[in-house]
Amino acid sequence: MTPDEFAYTAGFVKERSGLVLTRDKGYLLENRLMPVLRTHNLKSFSDLVARLRNGESALHAATIDAMMSKDTAFFRDWKPFVHFRTVVLPNLAVARGIKKSFRILCAGVSTGQEAYSLAMCVRDAPALEGWSVEIAGLDISASALKIADDACYSQFDIQRGLPIRTLLQHFTKEDDYWRLDPSLRALVKLQAWNVLDEMFPLGRFDVVLCRNVLVYLDLQTKLDVLQKLSRLLVDDGVLYLGLNETITGVSGNFRAVDADAGIYAAHRGTHPSALSLATKIETQRKTRRLFSTGALFRFASGAAFSQRRRLSSSRFRQLRFRAGHSRGPTRFRYSFRRRWPSPASCAACK
């Protein structure tokens, strides 16, 4: 591949997917595009580049698909999933106790292992029985989504990360492959989506996983994606990134809970840091005493700050009673108003 051809292909891939390829990644480009050459009966990279320039849409899609990394595993890196199971799910069981539903986004779902790992955690939580849980899995790669949709994995795939008892519980063996329980498969809705596109049509989510995606992007694209994810996340939501994807000091929209494990909470000027799904419930109980009853109400009912204003006073009292809180002292309500700025005046929320 000549320097010109490399420059064109790398520019094309970056424009369509955000993936940054420096000159030293020439080997990666060639390795990943070799199967595309074979499939489309192309003799050389020059032919490929010429046809890309001509705007052949099938080749465009195949090139982007081939360039995407599909490396993933069940319960990848383990720690974030332990946090999800032991901290976030119990918090959700309390905070969403009234509406009994929550939504999870898995951006860059690849072949589906991480989304299905979350589905297994949800299924194994007895407190969430009968809840409506939606897990949305997005990826730009059609071939990866096809594997995720099939939910049938090789012996190598299922041994990477999956505890053996979980395998027996949720999979059945079909020849040399292992198929996920169809009821778990149904929890995950897969969609072809580019993280560079607008994401607001997807609605808002309580938990967002975007693991090992940002690492392939340049700083500006990374900031744009983080901004979009921040808008998708509810006020007390949790963001999971890959272990090597620290965003401390990069984006003011998130606050590190455990940066080493890639766990971040949505940062809202109006939201006390302790009242987040990402923080252990026991810690929250202690901290809550310092905060206003208003903030406590928001956490316990799962209502956003703006929703409280729209509630009638009788409905507010009713919800607060249901959440187990009597009338709070006036001075706390005062301190609440003074301490946290309104969303309009908070720099991080702008």
Place this chain on the structure above:
Amino acid sequence: MKRCMIVDDSRVIRRFAAKIVQDLGFETTEAEDGRQALQACRDQMPDAIVLDWEMPVMDGIAVTEELRRMPGGNRVAVIMCTVKNEPKSIQEALDVGADEYIMKPFDSEIVRTKFVLLGLIG
């Protein structure tokens, strides 16, 4: 340093597994059948055992059962490592006291995963 015993009648697999486990920071010992493995455990109990199922003298199931009866045998993490990949076989190994299960062929990533799952490494 934590200790791990590799038990397999194939020398090639013993060496392959030992290399992977050593890279995880373990000191390794090797045994080529179940009887040798139990004898070594009586002398010094390891922290983990990677144990083949089908061996000429005393198979992996019998070793696990015997090990769990020995003083201190309950503290050892047993990872059954075998070509048997049917759910029934896996369940049988878990029932006799195996903690994890590796289906052959395996690679370093699979072994590392199992050690993480058992809390043997961080």
